[in-house]
Each structure stands twice: as structure tokens, then as C-alpha cells.
Amino acid sequence: MSGELATLLSGRYIEIKMLPLSFKEFLSAHPAGSSMGRLYQDYIHNSSFPYALELQSPKDIRQYLEGIYDSIVLKDIIARRRIHDLEMLKSVTRFLFDHIGNLCSTKKIADTMTSAGRKIAVHTVENYLDALTESFIFYRAGRYDIKGKQYLKTGDKYYAADIGLRYCVLGSKKADDGHILENVVYLELLRRGYEVYIGKIGTAEVDFIAIGEEGEEYYQVAYTVIDADGKTLERELAPLDAIKDHNPKYLLTMDYGPMVSHNGIRQLNVLDWLCK
Template identity: 50%
Template sequence: MKSRNQYLNKLVRWKDRQVIKVITGVRRCGKSSLLMLYKDYLEKSNVSDDHIIFMNFESMKYIDILDYKSLYTTITKEIKKQDMKTYILLDEIQLVDGWERCINGLLVDYNVDIYLTGSNSYMLSSELATLLSGRYVEIKMLPLSFKEFLDFSEIKTLNNQALIDERFNSFFRYGGLPSVTLFDDDENLTNELLIGIYNTVVMKDIIQKNSVRDPALLDSLIRFLAANVGNIVSTKKISDYLTSAGRKTTSETIDNYISMVISSFIIYKVNRYDLKGKMHLKTFEKYYLVDTGIRYLLAGSKFIDEGYVLENIVYLELIRREYQVSIGKIGDLEVDFIATKASEKIYVQVSLTISDDKTRKRELKPLLAINDNYPKCIITKDKVAFEDIEGIHVINIIDYLLEDYV
């Protein structure tokens, strides 16, 4: 089993701390495998098997566990000596009705260290937040980074640039869901795999969870967002477009459906930030997909603007590096991303190419208009001939994705 060290190391750092570890992310991004990797880590750390409880609620083994009472009874029967900690790993816990009460009871009644996964952000809302306020930490999991994609593709060296370029083209087109690396040499199989993942997310994590009344409208909305990745849109613009296309709806309905889609982790919303007014703006957001392969599947080649796909990849990498990301507005100019964490901030422009003067000047202009000393950079597909333009760092996308970071 391939390791996901970025996430595994987080679990290790939180081991034995009195908080519940909640791993969230879109379906098939690797959450179940991560729990198995952590189980292996525990065993190698001399935790005995009878002090590790592992349950995957998508397995038929646990089909009779329907509510928190039966879950609590099943788990407590497995807990051995109270003087030794028991590690409880529960996969896709949201499938058990009222599971929050069981988890809270275990935390109160037993000497346990609890790890959960789920494919819908609703699991972290309402009752869980109330019951476990201050006692859980969320670990947000994404599909593979390009580094991980190379590892899963069995690429052992970074010295073969032609091979790295070929694998990046595959990553660019098919995305980074772990199972894709098994089939990305076969477009038909990869598309079938992505269709299956998308349909499962829409059906189980959105339609069934929220009792969606108009699944066809929901699908049209997601496809619209996929085709407009990187474009500024509003709920009114979306509702007007869908109504004109024969799917009559309202801004309120679209707003509700977008919230449902975001909660399934398949789409991310990014708000704008006014750099002059120093405030977040409440209208005209941008949306990015969790995976470029799913984006291509939904939008088709007709809507594949490579510049926006590149922007989507950079956005995912920024949040993978645990930045808070906004779109920058400075007068009439736009900065693709403002990325912040703690006292760190960086301004990022993404451009397919800056080889011609006109494009280069256009991408530099908003960055040069910012009057502070935080780092500024342009990320491009160009094989960079210059690393610095007027104090602005320029970096090739592959070099950026493969660089080491803290």
C-alpha cells in the first residue's frame, strides 16, 4: 500500500491527544487507505491487535449496525483492559445514524483514542460541533499531489525530464484520484472510473443526504460550475443561465444546491478579497473542482481552457499546503490567489505562458500594483528562462509542484 506521508504524519502527531481525529474529503481520495496505513503504524509501534478496533461501515460486516446504540454496544464489547488505551478507527462513520452520541459516550466512558473518516462536511456540523466542542480536529484530505502521483506511478527518479513531463500531462488530464493511476494509460477505463466516482458522490453524498427534489437541476449546476472553473460567477448568473437553458430555477435554490455540493467536497468556493478596502467581498465568487479529471469529465474538451485547469491545480496545491486562499481585487485588477497562513502571505498569478510581452505585462500588472513586501510569484507552464522579473518570482508549474515546503 502506497503511503500518504503528509496525512499519516498528521495522525501520528495527534496520537494519544485527547481530541477526536476527523478525516474528511471527497470519496475515493484515499481516506480508507489512510486509516489502514495508520493501523499498520500502530501495530509497528507495538500496539497489540486487541487494542485496535477498525470498522469500515461500507463493509457488509457492519450492515446490522444502524444506530449509535448498536455501535456503542459493539465497540464496548471489544474494549479490553481499561488501563491501556484502545485505538478506535471508524471509516465512513456518517452511515451510522446518530453516531455522534456514541463517539461522545466513548470519549467520556473509556480510555480511547478515536479516528473517524467521512465524505460529507455535514458530519462536522450541528450536533457533533455541540457535543464535541473543542474536542476534535479536522484533517482535510485531497486527491494525490503531483509528487504523490509520481510515487503511485512508480516513478523512482526525477532526472528523466521527458518522463516527468509525460506524467504531468496525464495528471493534468486525468487528475489525482489514487485509483486513476492504475488506469490512466486507458482513457475509456479512466473515464468509466471517474463516472462511477462522480455518480456515487452525487447520489450518496448530495441527493440522498439532502433529499434533493430535482437531481437533473443539480447535475446541470455542477456541470456549469465545472465548465466555469476560474471564472467569477454569482448565483443569479447561474440561475439565469440554467433558466435560459430550460431548467427554471431561482437564486435561492441555486444557493442551497451549491452549499450541498460544497459539503460533498467535490467543489470548493473561493471568495474575493479587496486589497484596498481590506475586506472580503460577499458576491462574485470563483469555484474550483477537487480533481481536474472530474472537471474534464463534466465539462468535456469543449470547455477545457488549459489556463483555468492550471489555475485549478495551483489552487488545490495551495490548500494542500494549508493556506487560506482568496481571490485578490485591487481596483479593476485581479490577483489570482492571495494565500495566507499564520504570519505568512504570498500573492500568486497563474498563466499558461508569459512568453509574449503582452501577456507578461498583463500578469505582472496586478502584482506590481500591490504595495507591500510579501512574496509575489507567477506560476506558468513555460520552461522558465528567467526566475525573477522586477522582484517577482517566476516558476514552472512542475518545479512548483515538486518543490519541498514546510
């Protein structure tokens, strides 16, 4: 667990944070000229863990991911945190995998568990969430009020370290393509060294504020903004348009086409951006 290192090695260690393979790294393991769209689907449905590239069949990949999941839940969390209700922990884990990209509060999770017939206290949910993030199975993104320039205490989002784990745990349950893409972009921003938050501007939401050495950047992520009346594009641009500073603003989508600027907001193909 991440917290144990700080306790055991206080003042005598350097923490190097690592993530599974980026899409660019995953792409480099395949022949040049391979379809990026097809490989993106492999990337999210199989796994971004390096060893998964050595496995040939979906069955072998699933067994490998099940081993990782069981090791994290049973050894890193259950044993070290002395959690007694394994099934409740698994229920909370499934909830987070099923709500990637959605605002989650400990009360909402506790109420959902209780309504399903498994009563759980809010502070117990907090302990489970701390354990799941300390074991790096999930990452917590807090919210930031752009206009008020302050961090918000409620409404975090949780993103999975590997989308393949999500499919392993939830099976073939349909996922929101936009939220899965959001998860991929969030992890990539972490890889690039940014502090990443969910942005609030009035009543609107900006998917990500990325804070780096050169300042802030704003990102909106949508699987596609192509529709008959242009309403989707208008909706996705609105939160970025509401920000009045001059920091870089990006709209990332799976749509192909030349780079477009909307009043200073750069619209990019997300797969090209991931490969930069």
C-alpha cells in the same frame, strides 16, 4: 457530508482535510526521468485520485470516475439534502465544471439555467452550491480587497477537487489551459496549509492571496507569458505591481527557463514549484 460530522460529533472530533494526490505525489508513482510535461497532461486528463494509478486504460478510469461522481451526486447530495430535481443539480454541476476559474454568482447561474429553458430560483442555486462544496466535489474561493483589507461578499470562484472529473462530466469539451492550471495551483496552496482567496486590487485581479502563518503571499498563474510583443507578461505582472506591500509575489507559468525576477516578482516554472 462535511456538515454532518460537526453535527453528530460536536466537540468530540478533529477534522483532517484531505485532497486527491498532489502533482508531486503523482510524479513519485512513475519512473524517475519521466517527462513532467507528459505526466502533467496525464494528471489532469486521467485523475488525481489515488486508485486511478492502478487502472491501465482510459475506459477503466472513466468508469471509476463515473462511479465516484454518481455516488457523490446521488448519495451524498440527492439523498441527504433531499433534492428532487436531479437534472437541474447536474446542470449546475456541469456549469461549475465548465466555468472553472471564472467569477460566478448565484444570479448568473440562475439566469443561465433560465435562458436554457430550465427556470431555477437564486436560493435554490445557493442550496446546490452549498451541497456541492460540502461534498468536496468543488471548493469555493471568496474574494478579498487587498487595498481595502476586507472580504467581499460577491464574485466567488469554484475549483474542482479533481480535473479528471471535469473531463468525465463534460467529455472532450475544450478547456482553458490557464484556468485548469489555476485549479491545480489553488488545490496545491490548500495542501500547503494556506487560506486562499481571489485578490482584488483596484479594477485588477490577483489570482490568489495565500494567507499562512508567516503572512500573505500573492500568486498570478498563466499557462504562458511568451508572445511576440511582451503584452501577455506585462498584463500578468500589472496586478502584482499594483500591490505596494512587501509580501512575496510569484508569477507561475509553464514556460521553461531560469528563475527571473521582475521588480521583485519571482517568475517560476509551475511544475518545478509543484514539486517543491
